[in-house]
Amino acid sequence: MKCTYACNSSEHLVARRGFLTGLAATAAGSMVGGLGVFASPLAASQLKSDQKRVVVFNMHGGLSQLESWDPKPGTETGGPFRAIETSVPGIRISELLPNVAKQMHHLCLVRGVNTSEDDHAKGAYMMLTGRRQSPAADYPNIGAVCAKAMAPQDGALPGHIIITPGGGGGRGNDSAYLGPKYSSIVLGNGNPPQNTTRPGQVTEVMDSARNDFRKRGNERFLSRRRTALTEAYVYSYEQAAQLMRQRDVFDVAKEPAKDHDRYGKHDFGRHCLLARRLLENGVTFVQVSHSNYDTHNENFNFHIEQLGEFDISFATFVADLADRGMLESTLIVVLSEFGRTPNINLYYGRDHWSRAWTVVMAGAKVQRGLAFGKTNEKGTEVVDGQVDHANLFHTYLQAVGVDSTDTFDIEGRDVPLADPASKLIKPILA
């Protein structure tokens, strides 16, 4: 489904008013549109206190629930790791997460996830869109939905950011009918957005002159024809200009050295610290990927390695958000495309298993220190509190105050934010 609206929606009318206001406010500012008005310290401060945020940790490849949130020590399927006590009496998690265990009073384990999809791409799609993939429709990722539903429309920073472990960058193709305005900006290996520095041979004066020329052309064109794509183009320029001004927001090196030490001196630690920085600066949605958990071979060795990183960085992140009073306004989600088989294969590996696994949530309206749902003794099936990707998607949105039963107005058509055939997991919200 493409976003091809010729815009007359109230949202875009508001955006246009903001545009003009911003233009007046910034006088000879370098952009068309209203972003500048929100770049003022007062507005930013207001935004910070009111805004809800979401951060998703995507454990790429399929984290083993048995080596993390739902250990089964001593059983045939349990593997070699022990379970340890946490800060919540009665909730035990894997010994690979000793630091996270100390933050359990902030967390909610959803242990009864059954998504019935063992394919990487399909599973990831379901977990990030709340819908099963279908050739008939494409759905926006949670980040795009949050950016549209929660981010200030004229926010100075992008509302949807993905921090990936590898290199690269650019924009994702993950906003479906919400339009490219809400597609992710990808920070490859946590580096600032690509192409956000002025080329050395272009002076500031030259840059300003060419932007003025572009603005005039844009205004003339927009006065007669306006589509989602043209708006996205304009927005992209405006956003790029803002990004160039606020490039420091993406520079994790600006964070204190002691915080780098606390988060761990590896990519994931740096990415978690960057996520904190982005959220503190008002970015609505940040996704941090940690790779790779697709451990068909030597599952236990690789989980020692990967969770050794995750444990320190994630626990520090949760503790920091709590200490800084951000947990009330920030939803934290830890998800994968699926879990891993209770059966241990001949290579000491675990394969794909979507019938009984765990997603973790924290913050916003999510209940703290809760383990919801239960799997059987060997972890092969859910025996209580079974939920799926669609239930979780509703719950993410409701946790940050977005009515997940509401609709987006797309070309005059009401499109549900979340699967209307599903509903939220009520018991885990306060």
Next chain:
Amino acid sequence: MTTQAVAAPTPAGFDPKQAHVAAQWAAERPLVCCRFEPKGRFLFCGLESADVQRFNLADGKRVAFPGGHESWVFSLAFSADGETAFSGGGDGRIAAWETATAAEVPKPVRKIEAHQGWIRALRVSPDGALLASGGNDRLVRIWETASGKLLHELKGHAGHVYSLDFHPNGKTLLSGDLLGTVNQWELPSGKLAGSFDAKPLHSYNGGQQVDFGGVRGLAVTPDGKFVAAGGLHKATNPLGAVHEPISLLFDGESRKNVRTLLADGITNGVLWGLRFLADGSLVGACGGGSGGLLIFWKTDADKDYHRFALPNILRDMDLHPDGLRIATAHYDRHVRVTRLAAKTA
């Protein structure tokens, strides 16, 4: 992960090309490790469970030794007289047991909280005085075998310690790690004398963001002339078990790599253990998608001279004091004893 038995004269009938499975016994879980007791009476095994298993070599009778660990047993060793067995667990604990106990439910005679994380390797010195342990905490620790007293803590590994072997002279300990370093420690001082560079056994996969490989097999010839370090290479897909077995042969004196021992055509496998045999050749225990294999090399050739295919993927191997029998630990819940000689009537 290896125990190098002191070399004996080549036993009568010794012929790896006549190798055959002489016995196999079932356990209730897939096996992880196996070791022969020095007097040749028993075969001890670790499974995907917390119990140690003892098989009587005469009749295959199995006895479970519970209560030593809260995790899988990854490593085993014995006192020189064979009367005490030691097990190293994923709980970082060493448990000591009376090897030949007649108790129906044996109990550990001692438990030592030895490491933070898994103990993948245990080894007793040739004179029986010292027990060495290697841990995921990157430490090698030396214990007094008789008392369990900690004598030395050897720091110098940057990765998990995977394997240990004493030099036959008893004055040197070798320890191999995940990152492909084999450290040589002087005893009794505990001083690091130098390192063997076995880095071809380690790789970092940037796409999957994992360190992989390690020195999984380590063996020294009885005369100390050669040191062999085994594991895997060509790890194009670590998470998918795509890698090939390899062993590096080093000059024991200069610590230089003198030969790379390969196994052409085995596209999925890792060497879980190495032993020098009485005739001076080297046997590697290979497990992976290509199956369970014993691979035999001469020290003067790159390619193996013989392979023996076992019925199932294997995970560990040990050589019996008689120099003729090899035990292998298998995923299919069996331990097998292969005899390197012609079948007897």
